[in-house]
Amino acid sequence: MAFDTSYLYFRAFFGVPATFRSPDGRPVNAVRGTLDFIARLVEQYSPDRFVCAWDDDWRPSWRVDLVPSYKTHRVIEGATQSVEIVDDDLTIQVPMIRDCLDALGIPVVGVAEHEADDVLASLARQHDGQSLVVTGDRDLFQLVGPDTSVVYVARGVAKHELVTPEVLATKYELAPDSYVDFAVLRGDPSDGLPGVKGIGDKSAATLVNRYPSLEAMVEAAIDAGSGMSPSMRSKLLADVDYLARAREVVTAVDTLALPTLEATPADEARIAELTETLGLGGSMGRLSALISRRAAHTGTN
Numbered sequence: 001m002a003f004d005t006s007y008l009y010f011r012a013f014f015g016v017p018a019t020f021r022s023p024d025g026r027p028v029n030a031v032r033g034t035l036d037f038i039a040r041l042v043e044q045y046s047p048d049r050f051v052c053a054w055d056d057d058w059r060p061s062w063r064v065d066l067v068p069s070y071k072t073h074r075v076i077e078g079a080t081q082s083v084e085i086v087d088d089d090l091t092i093q094v095p096m097i098r099d100c101l102d103a104l105g106i107p108v109v110g111v112a113e114h115e116a117d118d119v120l121a122s123l124a125r126q127h128d129g130q131s132l133v134v135t136g137d138r139d140l141f142q143l144v145g146p147d148t149s150v151v152y153v154a155r156g157v158a159k160h161e162l163v164t165p166e167v168l169a170t171k172y173e174l175a176p177d178s179y180v181d182f183a184v185l186r187g188d189p190s191d192g193l194p195g196v197k198g199i200g201d202k203s204a205a206t207l208v209n210r211y212p213s214l215e216a217m218v219e220a221a222i223d224a225g226s227g228m229s230p231s232m233r234s235k236l237l238a239d240v241d242y243l244a245r246a247r248e249v250v251t252a253v254d255t256l257a258l259p260t261l262e263a264t265p266a267d268e269a270r271i272a273e274l275t276e277t278l279g280l281g282g283s284m285g286r287l288s289a290l291i292s293r294r295a296a297h298t299g300t301n
Contacts, residue, residue: 001047001151002123004116004135005108006055009034009097011136011153013090022279030093032283035100037157039287045132045151046294051261052101053119054110058084062113066245069192096278103270104284104291107261114253121252124148139188139250142179144168178208181217184246193246196239203232214243266291 012033020029042050059071076083101108109119117140124131124143133143136154141163144150150163161167168174174182185204187195199207211217220226221236236243266288275284 001041001045001050001132001134002120003038003041003050003052004120004133004137004140005034005052005097005101006058006116007136007153008037008134009090009094011156012037013087013093015156018089020279022277024277026096026278027089027093028096028278028280030090031096031100031278032280034097035280035283035287037153038106039283039290040157041134041151041160042287042290042294047132048294049261051107051109051123053116053123054098054108055116056110057113058115060113060115063249067193067242067249069194070249071192073192096274099270100274100278100280100284103267103274104288105264105266106291107264109258109261111256111258114256118253118256119258121254122256122258125254126258139179139183139191140252141168141172141174142176142183142250142252143254144176144179173205174208180247180250181214182208183250184214184243188250193249194242195246196235196242198231198235207232214247218243266295 009030013030016029016033016036018027018029020027020032022028038050038052059075063070071084074085076085098108109123110116111119111122117135117137120133120135120140121143124133124147127147129147131148132151133140133148134151134153136152138152138154140150141152144163144165146165152161152163155161165176168176168179182204184193185196185199185207186201187193195204207217211220217228217236218240220228221233224233226233268288271284271288274280
């Protein structure tokens with residue numbers, strides 16, 4: 001099981017009351033929520049191994065070079081580098097979350113010049129066995145396949161949806177290998193990807209189910225006798241250059257060289273210290289107990 005860590009702590013920050021504070025007054029709602037989310041899913045799915053993917057670069061320059069609008073709306077105005085707009089009360093909690101994960105012995109993996117999405121894709125593709133990818137990002141539906149399911153938590157961890165190839169086909173009317181093309185066509189305002197003007201979810205799904213690739217769509221758009229409507233032909237031909245660039249941006253890199261995920265014993269003294277100094281209540285203890293039971297049962301971390 002691989003967790004989209006930043007998605008979890010953003011959701012925790014906005015979903016868990018800000019009244020949760022450490023004894024010295026620091027906010028810890030995102031810390032407690034993230035630990036509780038992980039504990040709930042580990043308890044439900046009992047994975048033999050789990051790992052937290054980290055955003056070493058939340059807005060890689062190579063993606064921005066391809067589509068300059070990529071995540072632009074989330075950059076602090078006037079910043080010389082890609083500095084993300086984040087509430088100060090969350091910013092100070094991110095190192096705390098990392099400290100807690102380290103103390104628990106949970107592997108945290110990030111790769112320079114790549115996002116957590118790329119780490120998740122590489123973890124899933126390179127794992128020999130079944131993989132569960134925990135995220136609220138629909139773009140990672142592209143990873144769904146016989147050996148990979150997405151634990152989709154956009155509506156909350158308690159109300160999450162397990163997205164398998166069958167669910168993707170029946171509920172979303174899409175095949176996993178067509179999801180990237182679908183996402184490119186419809187766009188994603190939350191990531192600064194405009195999509196093809198005039199094409200929404202329904203028409204994007206129709207196109208990817210009719211044509212095997214973006215290239216095939218463009219060929220049909222060029223050919224007046226292809227049977228594609230003049231309106232759709234016009235929309236696609238107006239954004240041909242965007243299609244190829246956006247596809248590279250949307251496609252999660254699944255070939256990253258990842259470190260060996262060695263089992264690391266939990267640091268009980270550090271766990272106790274963080275629980276007390278941060279006022280984490282039972283959040284740290286619940287996850288620690290789950291990890292201890294799983295380690296005793298499987299002999300792994």
